[in-house]
Amino acid sequence: xxxxxxxxxxxxxxxxxxxxxxxxxxxxxxxxxxxxxxxxxxxxxxxxxxxxxxxxxxxxxxxxxxxxxxxxxxxxxxxxxxxxxxxxxxxxxxxxxxxxxxxxxxxxxxxxxxxxxxxxxxxxxxxxxxxxxxxxxxxxxxxxxxxxxxxxxxxxxxxxxxxxxxxxxxxxxxxxxxxxxxxxxxxxxxxxxxxxxxxxxxxxxxxxxxxxxxxxxxxxxxxxxxxxxxxxxxxxxxxxxxxxxxxxxxxxxxxxxxxxxxxxxxxxxxxxxxxxxxxxxxxxxxxxxxxxxxxxxxxxxxxxxxxxxxxxxxxxxxxxxxxxxxxxxxxxxxxxxxxxxxxxxxxxxxxxxxxxxxxxxxxxxxxxxxxxxxxxxxxxxxxxxxxxxxxx
Amino acid sequence: xxxxxxxxxxxxxxxxxxxxxxxxxxxxxxxxxxxxxxxxxxxxxxxxxxxxxxxxxxxxxxxxxxxxxxxxxxxxxxxxxxxxxxxxxxxxxxxxxxxxxxxxxxxxxxxxxxxxxxxxxxxxxxxxxxxxxxxxxxxxxxxxxxxxxxxxxxxxxxxxxxxxxxxxxxxxxxxxxxxxxxxxxxxxxxxxxxxxxxxxxxxxxxxxxxxxxxxxxxxxxxxxxxxxxxxxxxxxxxxxxxxxxxxxxxxxxxxxxxxxxxxxxxxxxxxxxxxxxxxxxxxxxxxxxxxxxxxxxxxxxxxxxxxxxxxxxxxxxxxxxxxxxxxxxxxxxxxxxxxxxxxxxxxxxxxxxxxxxxxxxxxxxxxxxxxxxxxxxxxxxxxxxxxxxxxx
Numbered sequence: 001x002x003x004x005x006x007x008x009x010x011x012x013x014x015x016x017x018x019x020x021x022x023x024x025x026x027x028x029x030x031x032x033x034x035x036x037x038x039x040x041x042x043x044x045x046x047x048x049x050x051x052x053x054x055x056x057x058x059x060x061x062x063x064x065x066x067x068x069x070x071x072x073x074x075x076x077x078x079x080x081x082x083x084x085x086x087x088x089x090x091x092x093x094x095x096x097x098x099x100x101x102x103x104x105x106x107x108x109x110x111x112x113x114x115x116x117x118x119x120x121x122x123x124x125x126x127x128x129x130x131x132x133x134x135x136x137x138x139x140x141x142x143x144x145x146x147x148x149x150x151x152x153x154x155x156x157x158x159x160x161x162x163x164x165x166x167x168x169x170x171x172x173x174x175x176x177x178x179x180x181x182x183x184x185x186x187x188x189x190x191x192x193x194x195x196x197x198x199x200x201x202x203x204x205x206x207x208x209x210x211x212x213x214x215x216x217x218x219x220x221x222x223x224x225x226x227x228x229x230x231x232x233x234x235x236x237x238x239x240x241x242x243x244x245x246x247x248x249x250x251x252x253x254x255x256x257x258x259x260x261x262x263x264x265x266x267x268x269x270x271x272x273x274x275x276x277x278x279x280x281x282x283x284x285x286x287x288x289x290x291x292x293x294x295x296x297x298x299x300x301x302x303x304x305x306x307x308x309x310x311x312x313x314x315x316x317x318x319x320x321x322x323x324x325x326x327x328x329x330x331x332x333x334x335x336x337x338x339x340x341x342x343x344x345x346x347x348x349x350x351x352x353x354x355x356x357x358x359x360x361x362x363x364x365x366x367x368x369x370x371x372x373x374x375x376x377x378x379x380x381x382x383x384x385x386x387x388x389x390x391x392x
Numbered sequence: 393x394x395x396x397x398x399x400x401x402x403x404x405x406x407x408x409x410x411x412x413x414x415x416x417x418x419x420x421x422x423x424x425x426x427x428x429x430x431x432x433x434x435x436x437x438x439x440x441x442x443x444x445x446x447x448x449x450x451x452x453x454x455x456x457x458x459x460x461x462x463x464x465x466x467x468x469x470x471x472x473x474x475x476x477x478x479x480x481x482x483x484x485x486x487x488x489x490x491x492x493x494x495x496x497x498x499x500x501x502x503x504x505x506x507x508x509x510x511x512x513x514x515x516x517x518x519x520x521x522x523x524x525x526x527x528x529x530x531x532x533x534x535x536x537x538x539x540x541x542x543x544x545x546x547x548x549x550x551x552x553x554x555x556x557x558x559x560x561x562x563x564x565x566x567x568x569x570x571x572x573x574x575x576x577x578x579x580x581x582x583x584x585x586x587x588x589x590x591x592x593x594x595x596x597x598x599x600x601x602x603x604x605x606x607x608x609x610x611x612x613x614x615x616x617x618x619x620x621x622x623x624x625x626x627x628x629x630x631x632x633x634x635x636x637x638x639x640x641x642x643x644x645x646x647x648x649x650x651x652x653x654x655x656x657x658x659x660x661x662x663x664x665x666x667x668x669x670x671x672x673x674x675x676x677x678x679x680x681x682x683x684x685x686x687x688x689x690x691x692x693x694x695x696x697x698x699x700x701x702x703x704x705x706x707x708x709x710x711x712x713x714x715x716x717x718x719x720x721x722x723x724x725x726x727x728x729x730x731x732x733x734x735x736x737x738x739x740x741x742x743x744x745x746x747x748x749x750x751x752x753x754x755x756x757x758x759x760x761x762x763x764x765x766x767x768x769x770x771x772x773x774x775x776x777x778x779x780x781x782x783x784x
Contacts, residue, residue: 048652048699260440280744305736305744307440344672344697349741352672352697 033359044390048354049325051391057376057384058088058095064378066114066130066175067314067368071122075376077384078129080111080365085129087151088384090370100146100153105132105139108169109188113141116176118211126211127153130174130185138165141172141187143213159183159213162202163228166190171203175242175314177251182216183209184232184251184267186239193276196235199227204275206239206253206267208232220270235273235299236265241315241332248347252303254312254332257281258289262309263302264332266348274299280307304343304350311336314366320373322389333364333377340364340377340387356387425751436782440746441717443783449768449776450480450487456770458506458522458567459706459760463514467768469776470521472503472757477521479543480776482762492538492545497524497531500561501580505533508568510603518603519545522566522577530557533564533579535605551575551605554594555620558582563595567634567706569643574608575601576624576643576659578631585668588627591619596667598631598645598659600624612662627665627691628657633707633724640739644695646704646724649673650681654701655694656724658740666691672699696735696742703728706758712765714781725756725769732756732769732779748779 034043034054042055057075066078074087076098083104087096104112110132118126125147133142143160146153171188178184189196189204196204199221207230210216221227241254251267261281265273278293280302295301306312313333318326330350332341339358344351357364363380370376375387426435426446434447449467458470466479468490475496479488496504502524510518517539525534535552538545563580570576581588581596588596591613599622602608613619633646643659653673657665670685672694687693698704705725710718724733731750736743749756755772762768767779 301738302743303741307744307746346693349695351694352699353745354699 034357043360045356047356050323050389052323052387053390054357054360054385054387056093057090057386058093059383060095061086061378061382061384063111063365063380063382064384065112065314065365066116067366067376067378067384068115068117068127069368069371070117073371075368075370075384076115076117076127077378078112078115080113081106083112083131085112085115085153090372090376090386096151098148098151098153100156101129102131102133102144102156105134105169107132109172110139110169113172113174114176116178119178128159128176128178128183130176132169132172133161135161135165138167139169139172140165141174141185143174143176143183143185157213160185160207160209160230162187162207164201164203166192166203168192171238173239175239177242177244178211179244179249179251181211183211183213184242185209186236186242186253186255188238189236189275193237196237196275197272197277199224199231199234202228202230204234204236205231206233206236206242206251232269233267233271233273235271235275235277237275237279240311240313243315243317243330245345246317246319246328252315252317252330254315256311257305257309259284259286260307260309261289262306262312264304264312264330264343264350265300265302268300272299273302280305281309303348304353309336310334310339310341311363312341313364314368314378316367316369316375318369318375320369322373323375323387331367331375333367335363335365335380338363340367426749435752437748439748442715442781444715444779445782446749446752446777446779448485449482449778450485451775452487453478453770453774453776455503455757455772455774456776457504457706457757458508459758459768459770459776460507460509460519461760461763462509465763467760467762467776468507468509468519469770470504470507472505473498475504475523477504477507477545482764482768482778488543490540490543490545492548493521494523494525494536494548497526497561499524501564502531502561505564505566506568508570511570520551520568520570520575522568524561524564525553527553527557530559531561531564532557533566533577535566535568535575535577549605552577552599552601552622554579554599556593556595558584558595560584563630565631567631569634569636570603571636571641571643573603575603575605576634577601578628578634578645578647580630581628581667585629588629588667589664589669591616591623591626594620594622596626596628597623598625598628598634598643624661625659625663625665627663627667627669629667629671632703632705635707635709635722637737638709638711638720644707644709644722646707648703649697649701651676651678652699652701653681654698654704656696656704656722656735656742657692657694660692664691665694672697673701695740696745701728702726702731702733703755704733705756706760706770708759708761708767710761710767712761712767714765715767715779723759723767725759727755727757727772730755732759 062082065080085098114130116128141162146156170191173187185207195201222229238256258281330343340356342354366378454474457472477490506522508520538548562583565580577599587593614621630648650673722735732748734746758770
């Protein structure tokens with residue numbers, strides 16, 4: 001079922017560059033319809049700031065959840081429920097399975113959650129993995145690192161295991177970011193909401209470690225008795241996306257609210273992001289969460305929020321040159337209201353939102369930028385696709 | 393054709409409080425369907441933060457463009473193309489025509505643009521009017537003030553006439569705001585875009601005067617040779633809404649971009665808001681405006697922008713108690729993508745956007761808050777309506 005797209009074939013396929021009618025009142029933030037091209041492996045879109053084609057890179061996955069490029073141009077894919085790691089040759093579409101992946105706990109929200117190639121991979125060879133694991137004390141989120149020997153992971157090191165383990169299969173998180181020697185890990189509240197406000201637990205937190213898993217001395221709770229020193233921020237519900245702002249180097253995060261109230265946050269040291277005390281969402285039965293407050297002193301407001309929920313997922317700041325109109329924009333996969341969310345951010349605020357691919361019904365779980373400047377996404381129907389510019 | 397709704401009748405009309413299904417993927421920012429009630433003069437909505445009924449207050453206008461309450465509870469209505477001023481008794485729906493309104497130039501974008509009752513009306517009796525006028529030198533936007541003698545305007549004073557007059561009928565603006573002794577006037581670029589960057593012209597500017605029409609000495613261009621001293625900010629295309637932030641007292645403005653690129657701006661003294669040098673919009677034929685830039689040093693970014701265009705109009709910060717979930721929110725009428733736009737603003741950023749009444753196909757041109765805390769709107773089908781809370 002895996003479709004291979006050769007460069008030769010792509011060159012022979014004429015792009016359809018039909019201009020698609022503009023958005024209607026019923027879809028105010030910029031809906032378009034994709035026009036299928038003659039090869040039936042792509043669709044052409046005329047969006048606000050780019051004309052692009054979205055095309056299949058590889059299929060046959062279950063739910064691609066983590067994407068990270070190796071310096072040789074291959075794209076590593078963490079397939080969450082399958083618990084597998086693969087490498088796609090994005091030119092040919094050939095997929096190679098990577099061996100040596102540790103066993104994952106793949107029920108419900110578990111599985112192989114993220115993969116991250118170290119920014120200095122050519123020197124140190126590290127690949128970071130986040131996944132749900134069955135430990136003797138119960139299920140929890142762990143982070144390991146390993147190196148590749150051919151197509152096999154070797155020398156696996158356990159860097160982190162979230163405390164405490166919890167007897168359910170929900171809200172494991174997790175995304176990884178490496179920034180100048182530090183490893184950031186986003187962790188869900190394990191559907192045990194009171195833990196998000198409890199700094200004696202890792203759940204519902206953003207964690208900051210050194211790259212080797214040790215705790216930096218300047219973390220905010222290092223000296224607080226009873227608090228876990230690895231915590232960087234707290235009060236999170238179910239973080240799904242994590243990305244560094246390319247200019248400010250701030251850490252941005254998106255998370256699922258309950259019904260409504262999905263958030264984008266700019267993560268600052270030691271801050272409390274409010275869950276479950278304040279939220280713009282509601283219980284799934286419509287009741288308020290807690291006493292229904294949206295603000296409280298000492299708790300951060302989101303940078304932006306979504307009601308109704310879009311179920312935001314992986315997050316990317318676009319820095320390439322292939323799409324000049326998208327430089328500096330924030331892209332977020334959306335799984336409930338299926339689309340690719342494009343946000344124009346200016347310093348500490350969101351200027352504009354556009355919803356791309358919203359006619360495709362793809363649950364977009366992860367979004368990354370390729371070395372070619374194209375945008376790669378993984379969707380829950382098991383495909384990895386890319387957006388590439390089409391000349392106007 | 394004017395419909396009168398008595399209090400007695402309203403009390404006899406049972407409210408339908410059916411819960412309407414949540415938004416769909418095709419209308420991501422919160423579309424709902426209104427449920428008509430049995431009197432056929434209202435619709436009930438279940439929105440994100442309020443359950444409300446929208447009901448007809450009065451009909452028979454052409455395009456109500458300005459709304460302002462008198463201390464006696466009557467609502468003044470400026471009917472733009474009709475060039476008439478009326479007072480609605482919002483309890484009974486009885487409409488009284490106000491006499492003595494100066495002749496207006498009512499072609500295309502012209503007409504009676506805005507009416508504003510002075511905040512200290514009980515002491516000074518001033519009513520401010522903005523309208524397009526045919527002066528000996530040509531068509532332009534003027535601002536007068538007058539007092540009511542019974543149901544007739546008397547003692548009209550000319551406070552301002554925009555310079556230069558222009559031989560077309562487009563982009564007159566205009567909205568008025570009074571703030572602690574100062575009068576702010578928003579003026580369109582008269583479809584002569586280069587004027588927006590020219591501080592020797594009033595077009596495409598926000599003007600700041602004293603309440604009596606004289607120029608304050610601390611205006612930014614008072615000492616600049618060749619500049620008009622009344623200018624407060626420049627680089628605007630077609631401002632349609634103007635409101636004071638209830639806490640910061642900043643002046644907020646919305647304006648129409650070309651195709652796409654409608655903006656919300658926070659107006660600061662002497663600043664350049666970029667039109668037509670930078671914009672997120674395009675020419676109506678799809679070409680870029682100028683060289684297509686969206687940023688330039690020395691020019692302000694919008695606080696928020698809309699692509700595709702919603703055609704924003706009148707603007708209100710809600711400060712009432714009738715809708716606790718909407719306190720501090722910004723409401724903007726939308727005429728192209730017909731709806732009432734609700735924005736959650738936090739200091740200098742927009743956290744969230746919801747589109748109310750988007751099933752009604754009403755071009756919402758003006759929005760004001762009543763002394764009852766209800767929200768009053770004027771729509772281009774000639775109705776004045778109000779949103780009132782419905783118990784949940």
